[in-house]
Amino acid sequence: MKLLEHEARALFEKYGIPHPRGFLIRSPGELQERIGELGERCVLKAQVDVGGRGKAGGILVADRATAEKKAAELFEREIKGVPVREILAVEYLEIRQEFYASIAIDRSTKQALILFTDQGGVDIETLAKERPDAVRKASLPLLMHDIPPFMVRDLLQSAPKEIGKILNQLYRVFCEKDALLAEINPLVVTPGGVYAADAKLIIDDNALARQGITVNRDLTEREREAEKHGFSYVELTGDIGVIGNGAGLTMATLDLIEYYEGRAANFLDVGGGADQERVMHAVRLVAADPSVRVIVVNLLGGITRCDEVAKGIISAGISQPVIVRLAGTNEAEGRKILDGCGYRMMESMEQAVKAAVEAVR
Ligand code: GDP
Ligand code: MN
Numbered sequence: 001m002k003l004l005e006h007e008a009r010a011l012f013e014k015y016g017i018p019h020p021r022g023f024l025i026r027s028p029g030e031l032q033e034r035i036g037e038l039g040e041r042c043v044l045k046a047q048v049d050v051g052g053r054g055k056a057g058g059i060l061v062a063d064r065a066t067a068e069k070k071a072a073e074l075f076e077r078e079i080k081g082v083p084v085r086e087i088l089a090v091e092y093l094e095i096r097q098e099f100y101a102s103i104a105i106d107r108s109t110k111q112a113l114i115l116f117t118d119q120g121g122v123d124i125e126t127l128a129k130e131r132p133d134a135v136r137k138a139s140l141p142l143l144m145h146d147i148p149p150f151m152v153r154d155l156l157q158s159a160p161k162e163i164g165k166i167l168n169q170l171y172r173v174f175c176e177k178d179a180l181l182a183e184i185n186p187l188v189v190t191p192g193g194v195y196a197a198d199a200k201l202i203i204d205d206n207a208l209a210r211q212g213i214t215v216n217r218d219l220t221e222r223e224r225e226a227e228k229h230g231f232s233y234v235e236l237t238g239d240i241g242v243i244g245n246g247a248g249l250t251m252a253t254l255d256l257i258e259y260y261e262g263r264a265a266n267f268l269d270v271g272g273g274a275d276q277e278r279v280m281h282a283v284r285l286v287a288a289d290p291s292v293r294v295i296v297v298n299l300l301g302g303i304t305r306c307d308e309v310a311k312g313i314i315s316a317g318i319s320q321p322v323i324v325r326l327a328g329t330n331e332a333e334g335r336k337i338l339d340g341c342g343y344r345m346m347e348s349m350e351q352a353v354k355a356a357v358e359a360v361r
Contacts, residue, residue, distance in 0.1 A: 001203050002049055002202045003200075003201045005199050006088045011177060012170070012199050018196065023089060024087070025086070025087050034089075038091045041061065042061075042064075042089055042091060042092055043060070043062075044059070044061075044089055046058035046077070046079050094190050096188075096190060098121035099118055099188070100183075100185045101120075101167060101183070102115045103171055103174040103181070105181075111140055112142055113139055116156065118158075121186040136154065140171075160194060177211060178206075178210065179202060179203055181201070181202040184198065226268070231282060231285070232247065233268045233285070236263075238264045240265055240292070240293070241292040242257070245272065245304055246300070249299075253353065266289065268285070272302075274309065275312070277312065279297075280313075292320060294323065296353060296356045297322060299325070305329050306328060313343065324338060324343055324346065
């Protein structure tokens with residue numbers, strides 16, 4: 001998971017990495033209240049999870065007099081389609097020199113790969129392509145507690161010595177936070193010292209629990225609801241709701257919808273052994289999406305019993321039509337329950353999907 005700049009910056013700070021003074025704001029008024037903390041000029045930085053923010057208009061320099069107006073302007077903007085809800089306001093730095101420093105996982109050697117260049121501030125991929133000699137590299141076994149001094153010297157060459165300390169602090173963050181990437185671009189030299197003018201940290205998703213990080217900021221209400229019930233649920237952009245059991249069967253249902261030129265509104269796998277209540281919650285959840293016009297329920301009875309599924313569908317009491325394909329344990333009982341309540345039960349998944357696609361045409 002990629003952290004936002006202000007989140008990464010707060011972690012970097014804990015490890016002693018110096019950064020410009022600043023604070024997070026959620027409205028232009030909040031900036032006005034604290035503008036005195038930032039000096040005569042400040043930099044307003046949109047906190048959006050987007051690469052190349054600066055070029056995309058997400059970074060503005062402002063004077064004390066214009067700061068509030070500029071902040072209001074930035075809050076109105078979308079950066080590569082992402083709305084700006086938070087801005088990091090920092091003091092303006094007199095930049096003399098920009099460096100780039102990063103530490104990443106090198107999967108092939110299972111080591112930390114440190115990259116450093118005195119051509120900071122630019123896009124590192126472009127630089128690596130156009131001037132590979134300008135990017136210095138070093139590999140380090142992750143068992144090492146520090147970057148050895150000789151390695152720091154080779155990386156820095158003529159760069160200020162204090163950067164060596166920052167590289168080691170960055171390496172600590174990288175190791176202790178289970179990062180896939182820790183990056184400072186640009187790392188700047190100013191008359192007042194060296195500062196991390198930007199902060200980027202990507203944490204290994206497999207380590208989020210250990211790091212005590214909960215991810216729910218990008219989940220929709222329905223996705224949160226799905227998480228609560230333990231469903232695998234992904235929202236898509238079509239109008240046919242899909243409920244299946246098992247990832248394979250659910251994916252196959254999506255493929256069939258595509259094959260018959262329909263568009264799925266979601267993927268929902270209820271998991272194994274779903275009872276009446278679980279099925280009811282799943283149906284309600286999918287039906288709560290306003291773009292869903294018809295729902296295909298494609299379940300294979302094993303431990304899951306078809307009569308339980310049928311009762312679950314009926315008790316959901318939703319307004320959209322439900323097209324059902326049930327096979328396996330207690331299939332006949334399930335069919336009987338549904339027939340009595342006016343639901344369409346299909347013999348095969350092909351039929352069920354075809355009927356759903358026709359229903360929305
Ligand atoms: P990014 O585009 O998301 O990487 O955003 P950055 O935080 O790296 O900012 C982009 C660029 O804006 C930097 O490379 C700097 O050149 C410039 N910039 C950011 N803060 C300052 C500052 O305080 N002073 C000056 N002179 N330039 C800055
Ligand atoms: Mn940057």
